[in-house]
Amino acid sequence: MEFFAIEDHLVHCYTRRQAMTDGMLVDISEAAVEAGFRAPVAMTRTAWADCVEWSQATADRKAILQDEEGRLWDVVYMAMLAARRSEGMSRTVFDVYRVPVTGKGVKPRRTTLVMQIGPGDAGEPVITISLPGED
Numbered sequence: 001m002e003f004f005a006i007e008d009h010l011v012h013c014y015t016r017r018q019a020m021t022d023g024m025l026v027d028i029s030e031a032a033v034e035a036g037f038r039a040p041v042a043m044t045r046t047a048w049a050d051c052v053e054w055s056q057a058t059a060d061r062k063a064i065l066q067d068e069e070g071r072l073w074d075v076v077y078m079a080m081l082a083a084r085r086s087e088g089m090s091r092t093v094f095d096v097y098r099v100p101v102t103g104k105g106v107k108p109r110r111t112t113l114v115m116q117i118g119p120g121d122a123g124e125p126v127i128t129i130s131l132p133g134e135d
Helices: 016-022 029-035 045-051 056-062 068-085
Strands: 002-006 009-014 025-027 041-044 091-098 109-119 125-130
Touching: 016 025, 016 041, 025 045, 029 041, 029 068, 041 045, 041 068, 045 068, 045 091, 045 109, 045 125, 068 091, 068 109, 068 125
Parallel strands: 041 125
Antiparallel strands: 002 009, 025 041, 091 109, 109 125
């Protein structure tokens, strides 16, 4: 939850639920549960576009066999491995190899993702996966 305040007066509050409704966060909890996560997991739209998104047009242009389900599994699997190594840290960094959506290349490239656990809208633990530098 993001708060904006002026002199102890709340001006604006942007909730996780609003971010999902607005499309700024993508709920990946279903796949994450299959990988072993126990808390809700979301990805930022930017991280999703870089690491998971894969349209038929992209598949046709790249002429390689990939789909969003497989790319999402790569992310949640690597995130779970990182979570197991994190020893209770609230923030951890991990790498994923993915074929970039943009450009002509078909060779998998490494990209770094950040996994942060923190309080959700009601104080419950939630996990967000983002690109480095995203808040």
